[in-house]
Amino acid sequence: MKKFTIKKVFIFMLIALFMLGTSVQVMADSGASDSDSINEKLGAPIVVYGDTLSESQREEVRSLLKVADATAVQEYNVTGEDIAKYINGDVHSNMYSSAKIVRQEEGNGLTINIVTPENITEVTKEMYANALLTAGVENATVDVASPVKVSGHSALTGIYKAYDVEGEELDKERMELASDELDVATDLAEKEGMDQEKVSELLAEIKKMIAEQNPATKEEVEQIVEDQLNKLNITLSDADRQMLVDLFNRMRDLNINFDQVKNQLEDIASTIKDKADELGLDESFWEKVGNFFREIFQSLSNMIKGLFN
Incomplete structure (x- = not known):
């Protein structure tokens, strides 16, 4: 058998490092945050369960959110009355999606983990981040989970309740x-057939421009919306374009200072853009993912065979 050359050994090491790095990234992306350690300054993690959950589903969610010791967290239920109170929702709503909130020090920013992406069917982590920044939640790690397929809207109510009951009034x-923003985002993805991440990028870019330009009139807001639609090559119906203008004009009326979270908005937009660049826009998502892994495994196979040639 031929001896390995230094070059081939180096290639083999790169393959091993690549595979290790890929697996760690996937694990970090899909799991809930650790809740065993209590920050004595900021308080214990808060877990809010959907009130419709059965006892067995509640235990499943507790496991998904990595709540090993219930005495180490603050636990609450979110009800139909809560969704009516916090976001003017339907009091008869079924509440399944649940959330764990770990408050962070100032400057740490907002991190969203959707632990069960297969069961949160409409709201992406970028949509949650956009909406929570609008509501004023700026420094926290938030994990979202559901044992059944749901849109994901009710988890937002649970997060608001968590802050309210802990005395941090929003x-x-x-x-x-913020709830209306989430509705607009999911409506655009559904009605206009837009990619969910493209919607989140659009909302984040508009907020960035509002922070930079500080529009004084509705007409200026309308121009910002139009500019970002053109920049991202997005075509909307007149009704949906007006829906965006009205949403962001309400933000202007409330005098929300997005300049404070501009870096986070830039992170949201750039992360989505990076994903789009990686996946490409000429093929469907799952087709591109399949092609990606086929190419990776073919390349690895060829390289490993080459070690023995």
Whole structure:
């Protein structure tokens, strides 16, 4: 058998490192955050369960959110009355999606983990981040999970309740606006057939421009919306374009200072853009993912065979 050359050994090491790095990234992306350690300054993690959950489903969610010791967290239920109180929702709503909130020090920013992406069917982590920044939640790690398929809207109510019961009152108008923003995002993805991440990128870019330009009139807001639609090559119906203008004009009326979270908005937009660049826009998502892994495994196979040639 031929001896390995230094070059081939180096290639083999790169393959091993690549595979290790890929697996760690996937694990970090899909799992809930650790809740065993209590921050004595900021308080214990808060877990809010959908009130419709059965006892067995509640235990499943507790496991998904990595709540090993219930005495180490603050636990609450979110009800139909809560969804009516916080975001003017339907009091008869079924509440399944649940959330764990770990408050972070100032400057740490907002991290969203959707632990069960297969069961949160409409709301992406970028949509949650956009809406929570609008509501005023800026420094926290938030894990979202559901044992059944749901849109994901009710988890937002649970997050608001978590802050309210812990004495960190969020502005009601901003909470309602954030909920409406989430509705607009999911409507655009559904009605206009837009990619969910493209919708989140659009919303984040508009907020960035509002922070930079500080529009004084509705007409200026309308121009910002139009500019970003053109920049991202997005075509909307007149009704949906107006829906966006009205949403962001309400933000202007509330005088929300997005300049404070501009870096986070830039992170949301750039992360989505990076994903789009990686996947490409000429093929469907799952087709592109399949092609990606086929190419990777073919390349690895060829390289490993080459070690023995």
